[in-house]
Every structure is written in C-alpha cells, then in structure tokens.
Amino acid sequence: MYKLLSHTDLDGVGCGILAKLAFGKGVKVRYNSVSGLNREVEWFFENEDRNTFLFITDLSVNEENEKRLDAFYQAGGKVQLLDHHITSVHFNDYEWGRVVVEDEDGKLTSATSLFYEYLVTNQLIEPSVAVEEFVELVRQYDTWEWEKNDNHQAHRLNALFFLVSIEEFEEKMISRLKSSTHFDFSEFEEKILEMEEHKIERYISRKKREIVQTKVGGLYAGVVYAESYHSELGNELGKEYPHLDYIAILNMGGKRVGFRTIHDHIDVSEVAGHFGGGGHAKASGCSLVEEAYKEFVLGTFHLESLREDANRNRYNVKRSLFGTFYKNRGEEIFLIYPLNECDWAIDHYKTKMDQTFSSFDEAETFLKRNYEAWLVRDDTFVNYLMEEVKSMRSE
Numbered sequence: 001m002y003k004l005l006s007h008t009d010l011d012g013v014g015c016g017i018l019a020k021l022a023f024g025k026g027v028k029v030r031y032n033s034v035s036g037l038n039r040e041v042e043w044f045f046e047n048e049d050r051n052t053f054l055f056i057t058d059l060s061v062n063e064e065n066e067k068r069l070d071a072f073y074q075a076g077g078k079v080q081l082l083d084h085h086i087t088s089v090h091f092n093d094y095e096w097g098r099v100v101v102e103d104e105d106g107k108l109t110s111a112t113s114l115f116y117e118y119l120v121t122n123q124l125i126e127p128s129v130a131v132e133e134f135v136e137l138v139r140q141y142d143t144w145e146w147e148k149n150d151n152h153q154a155h156r157l158n159a160l161f162f163l164v165s166i167e168e169f170e171e172k173m174i175s176r177l178k179s180s181t182h183f184d185f186s187e188f189e190e191k192i193l194e195m196e197e198h199k200i201e202r203y204i205s206r207k208k209r210e211i212v213q214t215k216v217g218g219l220y221a222g223v224v225y226a227e228s229y230h231s232e233l234g235n236e237l238g239k240e241y242p243h244l245d246y247i248a249i250l251n252m253g254g255k256r257v258g259f260r261t262i263h264d265h266i267d268v269s270e271v272a273g274h275f276g277g278g279g280h281a282k283a284s285g286c287s288l289v290e291e292a293y294k295e296f297v298l299g300t301f302h303l304e305s306l307r308e309d310a311n312r313n314r315y316n317v318k319r320s321l322f323g324t325f326y327k328n329r330g331e332e333i334f335l336i337y338p339l340n341e342c343d344w345a346i347d348h349y350k351t352k353m354d355q356t357f358s359s360f361d362e363a364e365t366f367l368k369r370n371y372e373a374w375l376v377r378d379d380t381f382v383n384y385l386m387e388e389v390k391s392m393r394s395e
C-alpha cells in the first residue's frame, strides 16, 4: 500500500494524479496546506500500517516530524520526500529526501516533474507522451516558465484546475491521460477557459487600482487584498509597478499573506521567512501573524492607493528626450529628463533635484518610491505646456 501526502495546488495535485495512474487503488492520496501537512504526518504514524510506503511531495515537514520520519526510515519504514522548494534543501541530507530546485540542464523543477522522474526511474509507471506533456505543463505553470515561453496551455491548465473541484480535476485528468495519445483540452473547456481569462483580466485591472505602497524592512512593497489569482496578480502588479521590490497579497479570510516578485535581486522566501513562512525566491507566503498584520494591514490601511501610469499617450511618454511629466496626489509636478549623454535629472516643480541618475528607469524608480508619482495623461501634459506658454507671454 502507498500513501501520498501532497500540496493543494496544481503541482501538488499533479503528483496525486501520477500516483493514481501508477498505483491505482493501491494508493491513498491526501492534499494538504503547508500547515496541515504536519498533522497529517502525525496521523500517519498513529494510525497507518507500518508497511505503507509514504510519499511526501511539494511540501516539507517540521523538525519534529523530520526526526520521526528519519527514525521510521532507520527502523525499516519506507518513505520518500520529493520537493523543489529552496527552503527544504536540507532534506537532501537524508537518504529518503530529494530536493532539487534546478536540474542538471538548468531547468527549474516542480514536484510533479520530480515525482514523474522518480516513478519512471523506479519502473512504477508506464512512460507515455500524454503524461509527459501533462507533467511539462504543470512544471511550466509552477515555475512560471510558461510566460517566458508564451505557453498558454500551461496557464489554462491551472485555470481549469481552479474551475472544478480537486476530485473532478483528478478524475478528468486520469481518464484523459489513460486514453489519449496527446494531452488536450476539450472544445467545451476551451470556451470556458476563454471566459475565465477575461474574468481574470477584469479582476486584475481592479486590483491595479487598489494597491498601496509601503516600506517594510528596507524594501518597497505593494500591498493588495485578494482571495484568488495570486500568481497572476503578483506578476501583473509587479510589471505595472516595477519600482516595487515585491507584492504582498493579503487573504484576510485565510489569514495568510502571499509574496511575489518579478525581480531577480529580491528573494521573497526571505521576506516570508522573517514572518515564519517560506517558499521560493519569486513566490512565498506566511500566516498573517501579529507582526505581519501590523506591517501589512494596520500600517497600510489608511493609505491611498497608487495611480497607474497613463498608457495611451503619444506625447508624454517614458524616456522622451524632451522630458517626461509626472504628478502625485499632492498635485506636485515632476519632470524627468536627460541632463547630458549619461545622466538623467528630475525637476520638482521647476527646481532641479540634487540627485542625478544613470538611467531613466533609475530616476523613475526614485520618483515613484519617494513621491508616489504617476505619468500624467497627454491632455494634462498639454494643458501644462499651454499654461507655461501663457505665463511666458505675460512676463
């Protein structure tokens, strides 16, 4: 008998689907949140037959259970932990642990891809093209590589995962993977997924107008409340506001905070670690513990949201050699312009600020971090120029 304890997201459930394909009725699968896993492991030791082979995928256990699992293994018990989170690499010290973040070819891994490799290597599953395609979609979604590769199938697979219950998703995928030569969506699914994509777009554009900016532990964070679509939100908000180091997504009902960043110089698993959480460099999370509540909720509730940059301008555009015009909530006006071949400067009203910058982006980041200014629309820009001309005439 086998037992698989895995995560509740697409990558975690991908492991469950593979386990059921491999072992059929011979495996019991339970999906857990990060915090729920430890209770589940304790339950295993109290109630499960000692001959049951235990798999733990996409998650890792606390120190206490780490010791229990090792004692179980040393006494002849069968256990295998497979994970790809950087915060779990110390499980590689055990014979029963295998944590790989990046494979030999430099490709990011996922729990589903590691578990598939394990099952194939140990001849526990029949390799198939459809299953391989499914595993690769899950991997690309989980590592966010789909975006770089423009692989919308991967994104759609995750959207489908959230549209139905876990049980229904498992059932659909298992029967499809058993019977088809390639992994595909049905026509009906395609239609629903298209509608879902539009719904997500509208949700994200609303959140772009709700985000507030704060500084926590020396880093600039964008804070937003959202119950769903965390990965999409983190990515879209990160791109809309690149001057922010990371995005903190508050799920008040679940009492959790998710952290996302699009920047390579930021490691949000460290940010989450500060509040007792963990995860990846680009995506992490923690419980809404008191300190996190104070920083992200109490500290920001009174703040007004950021304003998006105007995005349909023809004249007031970024990196313009004539200068780019910004405003903030206090109606202060700013102009970013090239000072000479290599430096950029900012005028605050009409006075040049002391700092100079080696690029437009650096100047804009400074402006947005310190003044929460936004690129104004062409008509505001033109009005300003007209007023300038008028005042020059009357002088």
Ligand SMILES: [Mn+2]
Binding pocket: 011, 012, 058, 084, 110, 111, 142
């Ligand atoms: Mn994963």
